[in-house]
Amino acid sequence: AQKVTQAQTEISVVEKEDVTLDCVYETRDTTYYLFWYKQPPSGELVFLIRRNSFDEQNEISGRYSWNFQKSTSSFNFTITASQVVDSAVYFCALSGYNTDKLIFGTGTRLQVFP
Amino acid sequence: DADVTQTPRNRITKTGKRIMLECSQTKGHDRMYWYRQDPGLGLRLIYYSFDVKDINKGEISDGYSVSRQAQAKFSLSLESAIPNQTALYFCATSLGEANEKLFFGSGTQLSVL
Numbered sequence: 001a002q003k004v005t006q007a008q009t010e011i012s013v014v015e016k017e018d019v020t021l022d023c024v025y026e027t028r029d030t031t032y033y034l035f036w037y038k039q040p041p042s043g044e045l046v047f048l049i050r051r052n053s054f055d056e057q058n059e060i061s062g063r064y065s066w067n068f069q070k071s072t073s074s075f076n077f078t079i080t081a082s083q084v085v086d087s088a089v090y091f092c093a094l095s096g097y098n099t100d101k102l103i104f105g106t107g108t109r110l111q112v113f114p
Numbered sequence: 115d116a117d118v119t120q121t122p123r124n125r126i127t128k129t130g131k132r133i134m135l136e137c138s139q140t141k142g143h144d145r146m147y148w149y150r151q152d153p154g155l156g157l158r159l160i161y162y163s164f165d166v167k168d169i170n171k172g173e174i175s176d177g178y179s180v181s182r183q184a185q186a187k188f189s190l191s192l193e194s195a196i197p198n199q200t201a202l203y204f205c206a207t208s209l210g211e212a213n214e215k216l217f218f219g220s221g222t223q224l225s226v227l
Contacts (some may be wrong), residue, residue, distance in 0.1 A: 033213045045204065045218040052213075091156060098212045100145065101172065104156035
């Protein structure tokens with residue numbers, strides 16, 4: 001069975017702090033895809049990144065970076081120098097090869113205070 | 115205008131009533147999805163559709179039905195609403211391949227009293 005665990009329910013930081021959101025997944029598939037989505041207070045989910053299981057390179061996009069480690073089944077998300085606009089719920093998600101069934105974690109609510 | 119539009123944004127109804135949530139998209143995507151979000155549970159897939167002739171059940175389809183009226187329209191119905199169907203419902207679309215990123219609507223908050 002596939003499963004995504006986001007153990008951090010809520011994180012609070014002060015602006016400019018770095019923060020890491022954890023994501024641990026379970027799957028028996030050898031080919032799979034991992035995603036991060038952001039849900040700001042407005043409610044609409046916004047895609048952040050997709051990573052396939054054969055690409056373990058870390059990725060950086062501005063203040064955002066992702067660390068994918070198959071050895072620990074983790075796909076962690078770091079925000080550097082956090083800003084108030086980063087306040088949102090962040091979801092990690094997993095899909096097997098060639099399937100439309102996306103398994104979401106329970107989300108981590110990040111609050112960034114000025 | 116939003117690429118994926120859901121109506122209504124909010125709805126309060128009573129147990130036993132029939133409810134339809136509508137979704138339309140201007141992205142030209144073939145694949146459309148309905149998810150529900152419950153606090154502490156994340157999002158769960160209700161139904162998805164690859165095209166107007168292809169409807170598939172997700173992990174929690176019981177109590178729901180869908181209709182794909184056109185490539186751009188995908189509606190979700192609750193034939194007889196019950197209180198545990200109170201949730202935030204999202205419509206999403208994706209390009210014509212599996213494992214593509216999803217584009218979400220703004221959601222419909224449904225409350226069943």
